Amino acid sequence: xxxxxxxxxxxxxxxxxxxxxxxxxxxxxxxxxxxxxxxxxxxxxxxxxxxxxxxxxxxxxxxxxxxxxxxxxxxxxxxxxxxxxxxxxxxxxxxxxxxxxxxxxxxxxxxxxxxxxxxxxxxxxxxxxxxxxxxxxxxxx
Amino acid sequence: xxxxxxxxxxxxxxxxxxxxxxxxxxxxxxxxxxxxxxxxxxxxxxxxxxxxxxxxxxxxxxxxxxxxxxxxxxxxxxxxxxxxxxxxxxxxxxxxxxxxxxxxxxxxxxxxxxxxxxxxxxxxxxxxxxxxxxxxxxxxxxxxxxxxxxxxxxxxxxxxxxxxxxxxxxxxxxxxxxxxxxxxxxxxxxxxxxxxxxxxxxxxxxxxxxxxxxxxxxxxxxxxxxxxxxxxxxxxxxxxxxxxxxxxxxxxxxxxxxxxxxxxxxxxxxxxxxxxxxxxxxxxxxxxxxxxxxxxxxxxxxxxxxxxxxxxxxxxxxxxxxxxxxxxxxxxxxxxxxxxxxxxxxxxxxxxxxxxxxxxxxxxxxxxxxxxxxxxxxxxxxxxxxxxxxxxxxxxxxxxxxxxxxxxxxxxxxxxxxx
Numbered sequence: 001x002x003x004x005x006x007x008x009x010x011x012x013x014x015x016x017x018x019x020x021x022x023x024x025x026x027x028x029x030x031x032x033x034x035x036x037x038x039x040x041x042x043x044x045x046x047x048x049x050x051x052x053x054x055x056x057x058x059x060x061x062x063x064x065x066x067x068x069x070x071x072x073x074x075x076x077x078x079x080x081x082x083x084x085x086x087x088x089x090x091x092x093x094x095x096x097x098x099x100x101x102x103x104x105x106x107x108x109x110x111x112x113x114x115x116x117x118x119x120x121x122x123x124x125x126x127x128x129x130x131x132x133x134x135x136x137x138x139x140x141x
Numbered sequence: 142x143x144x145x146x147x148x149x150x151x152x153x154x155x156x157x158x159x160x161x162x163x164x165x166x167x168x169x170x171x172x173x174x175x176x177x178x179x180x181x182x183x184x185x186x187x188x189x190x191x192x193x194x195x196x197x198x199x200x201x202x203x204x205x206x207x208x209x210x211x212x213x214x215x216x217x218x219x220x221x222x223x224x225x226x227x228x229x230x231x232x233x234x235x236x237x238x239x240x241x242x243x244x245x246x247x248x249x250x251x252x253x254x255x256x257x258x259x260x261x262x263x264x265x266x267x268x269x270x271x272x273x274x275x276x277x278x279x280x281x282x283x284x285x286x287x288x289x290x291x292x293x294x295x296x297x298x299x300x301x302x303x304x305x306x307x308x309x310x311x312x313x314x315x316x317x318x319x320x321x322x323x324x325x326x327x328x329x330x331x332x333x334x335x336x337x338x339x340x341x342x343x344x345x346x347x348x349x350x351x352x353x354x355x356x357x358x359x360x361x362x363x364x365x366x367x368x369x370x371x372x373x374x375x376x377x378x379x380x381x382x383x384x385x386x387x388x389x390x391x392x393x394x395x396x397x398x399x400x401x402x403x404x405x406x407x408x409x410x411x412x413x414x415x416x417x418x419x420x421x422x423x424x425x426x427x428x429x430x431x432x433x434x435x436x437x438x439x440x441x442x443x444x445x446x447x448x449x450x451x452x453x454x455x456x457x458x459x460x461x462x463x464x465x466x467x468x469x470x471x472x473x474x475x476x477x478x479x480x481x482x483x484x485x486x487x488x489x490x491x492x493x494x495x496x497x498x499x500x501x502x503x504x505x506x507x508x509x510x511x512x513x514x515x516x517x518x519x520x521x522x523x524x525x526x527x528x529x530x531x532x533x534x535x536x537x538x539x540x541x542x543x544x545x546x547x548x549x550x551x552x553x554x555x556x557x558x559x560x
Contacts, residue, residue: 015173030350030380034498035529045532065351067381069526070275071498073293077193095352095381096170096310097275100296103169104196 010136011114012090015099018108020088021128024121025059027051031091032068033075033101042084060127061086062117066098073101080105088129090117090136110134142171142307143178151303157203163299170296171307180308181209183264183287185301186257186272187249188214189240190499191294197240200298204247211249211301212257214274214294215441215466215495216241222501225490228509230501249301253493254468256441258285266392271306273297275377276440276522282384283373284366286392288312291352291383311354311384317393318402319356319386321349326413329560330360335446336519336539337557338368341412342375343521344420345382348410352381355410356400362389367443371520374440378522414559421556424524424537427515432536434513435459435547438466439497439523444474446540451480453544454487460550462513463489466496489547497523503531517546517554 042057264287538554
C-alpha cells in the first residue's frame with residue numbers, strides 16, 4: 001500500500017466530456033463494445049478473454065484502444081440505455097469508432113494519459129475521471 | 142473546428158433538430174481528433190436496423206430528402222424469420238418497419254448489403270465516403286482506393302444526415318501510408334482458399350495496434366478479388382485495421398515502396414505456419430462435432446460463391462440449417478442462374494441480413510428455443526461474431542468442409558497442412 005494513500009493526478013486528453021468515478025478495471029489490451037461487452041448484463045462474454053465474466057458496469061475501465069466492428073457505438077448506446085455501461089473510460093489512444101461511441105453514449109472518456117496508467121492504476125483502485133478538464137485522479141484502494 | 146456559414150446554420154438548428162444533433166456529434170468527434178473542418182461526402186452508407194430506434198428518431202427528426210446518395214447496410218426480415226419457425230421473430234418486426242418507413246421517406250436506397258461494390262456502387266479512387274460497417278470501410282479503402290475513415294454506425298448516420306464528415310484520419314493522404322508491414326515467412330499460398338485468406342487477415346488484425354494502415358508483402362500479384370477481399374475484411378474483426386495495402390493488387394500499392402510512402406515500416410509482422418495454425422485453432426470454439434447451422438456470406442456472397450455452394454449441394458438434402466447472406470440483386474442473379482432454387486431445394490435460405498452479428502438462426506433473441514447451438518463458417522469474421530455475439534460453438538474451415546458439415550451434420554474439418 002506504500003504510496004497508495006496519497007492521491008495522484010494524471011493529465012489526459014478529452015475524448016468525451018463529463019465527470020464520473022468508480023472502481024478501476026484494468027485490461028492491457030484493445031476493447032470493442034460489440035463482442036467484448038454484453039449490453040444486457042454489462043459483463044465481458046468473449047470466450048478465452050482475460051476479463052471473461054467480469055462486469056464493467058459503473059467501473060472506470062482502463063484499456064489500450066478500440067478495435068473491431070463499427071457497431072461498437074450502437075452497442076455502447078445500448079449498454080448505456082440499459083444502465084450497463086462503464087462509468088468512465090481511460091485508454092492510451094482512442095480511435096474513431098470508440099470515440100464516436102463514448103461521445104454519442106455520453107460516457108466520460110480520456111485518452112493519451114501523460115503517465116503510464118498500467119503502472120499507476122490497478123484493478124480495484126478507486127479512480128475519478130474529469131474528462132472535460134482532462135484529469136484522472138487515482139484515489140487508491 | 143472551422144465551419145462554413147451553412148454548417149453554422151445547421152449547427153444552430155435552422156434546418157431542424159435532427160441535423161442540429163447530427164452536426165453536434167460530428168463536431169465533437171472532429172474536435173477530439175483535431176480535425177480542421179468538415180468535408181462533403183460522395184455518398185453515405187448507414188444501417189437503420191443496427192441503429193437504436195431512439196437514436197434513429199433523434200438524428201432523423203425533421204430531416205427531408207437529402208441531395209446526396211445514402212445507402213444501407215444489411216437488414217432484417219422478420220416476416221421470413223417467422224415463416225422459418227424462428228420463435229421470437231415478431232419482436233423484431235415493429236421497430237424494423239418503423240425505421241424502414243422513415244428510411245424510405247428520406248429517399249435513401251435500399252441496397253441492404255455490406256458489399257455494395259457487387260451492385261455497381263463502387264467509389265472511385267480518392268472519393269470521400271462516410272460509412273458504418275468496418276467490413277465495407279476496409280474494402281472500399283483498400284480495394285478501390287476510396288477515402289473512408291474508420292467510423293461507427295451512429296456517427297455514419299450523423300454524417301449521412303449532414304452530407305459531411307470530419308476531415309481526419311484516413312481522409313488525409315499523408316495518413317494512408319502503411320506503418321505496419323506484413324511478410325509471409327514460410328508459407329506457400331498456391332493451394333489457399335477463401336478461408337486461408339480470412340485466417341491470415343484475422344491474425345494480422347490482431348497484431349496491429351489501433352487502426353494503423355498495413356501493407357501485406359509477398360502474396361502473388363493481382364490476387365483474385367475474392368481473396369483480396371477476404372484478407373482485408375478479416376482485419377477489422379480482431380483489430381481495427383481500416384486500410385490494408387496488398388502489394389501488386391490494391392490501387393495504392395503498385396509497389397511496396399509506394400504503399401510505405403518511401404519510408405521504412407515502423408513494425409514488421411512475420412506470419413508463418415505457426416501463426417496460421419494458432420489462428421485457425423483460435424477460430425474454432427467447439428467441444429463436440431455436431432453442427433446445427435452452416436453460414437456463408439460474410440461479407441455478403443458473390444455470385445461465384447453462390448454458384449460453388451449450389452454445385453456442392455445440388456441434389457442433396459442438408460441436415461443443418463443453412464444461411465447465405467447476400468444482397469437482393471445478387472440473390473436475384475443467383476435465381477436467374479437456377480442456383481438459388483437449387484440451394485433452397487436442399488434446405489438453404491437467403492437473407493440480406495448480416496449473417497454474423499444478426500444471424501437469426503444462432504441468435505437466441507430471434508430463434509428462441511429453436512436456436513442453433515453450433516455453427517460452421519468459412520469466414521473468420523463470421524466465426525468471431527457467432528462466438529461472441531450469439532455465444533454459440535463455432536467451426537471454422539473451408540467452404541467444402543462447411544458444405545460437408547451441412548450435408549452430414551458432423552464436423553470433419555482439419556487444420557490445413559501448410560506447405
